[in-house]
Amino acid sequence: MDTLDSLVHLCPPPVGKHARPGSVSGAGAGGTKLTLPLSHARLLETYGPGSFNDFLWIYEQGCPNPWLDITQRSRETTQLLSRKQIPEIRSLLSHFGSNPSLLIQWGATDNADEIFWIPEGDPEEWPTLIVEAGQLSFQIVRQNSLELLLGLLEGTLDCPFFPEEFLTHPPAFERWTGDQCDDD
Template structure:
């Protein structure tokens, strides 16, 4: 069973994914595994906590390209020495990060674009950039590991994930 099948078995996708359009050239690659995730689920929220972005989301707050551009700008405007030092080990800067998800607590999940896009690891960054966790997995693998409890991040709250994680295009509607 691949990661997407495992995720769908644990947390079924909606009957119909959210519609996404095009935002124009992203200026960076998006892993095909993430596109398959979006094809199955659409952009939205896992377990009322973890929001996943998509290229061309009809909801601007969930557009992967716009969120990445905004986060890169914020990281440039509010420099913090720990994150750039961490990225330098891979020959990256904050302008290379691609944000693919965010939590309700403003923790961010980024791809570290090293190697082929479908092999990019994920960097979880706690809100305020106080703690980091590098996960050697693509977005679908990270979601499956987090929602199944196979991976626990101490920068996420103790009550995540719930016993029965669900996906919603808009859990607060």
């Protein structure tokens, strides 16, 4: 069983395929062309953009909702981070030959924690950077979005600044379908 199968088994997706499966290529945060990880495209084909446990939001490239669009969210967030004094995060990113303006935001939480890829090397091996709201703390995870979500939902991956309530209920996903998320 691959990671997507394990995630589907743990947290069944909404009924039916997502109508606008996430593109694996398009404009990046700085307007440059980028390729998204195929694992994230598979995630979106199965689940679509929306939220896990009404807390952790997953973004899609080209989503009509600007709050769930990878390109829009990345552009706005990286512009803000680029102007902030975040020496620990900048130091971490420099180890990857990166900086805040190159990050790609693929998710967030209701607490305003942000989830980014550090685009270096093979997209399937891009590290994930989880930044606590207010840039108070951060965590680097060397897993793709599917592996990260499965680990968080199984409880095998701990993010110290995610609330315990995130895992108090069985995993559930709500897909954004227009103006709202639907419980399918």
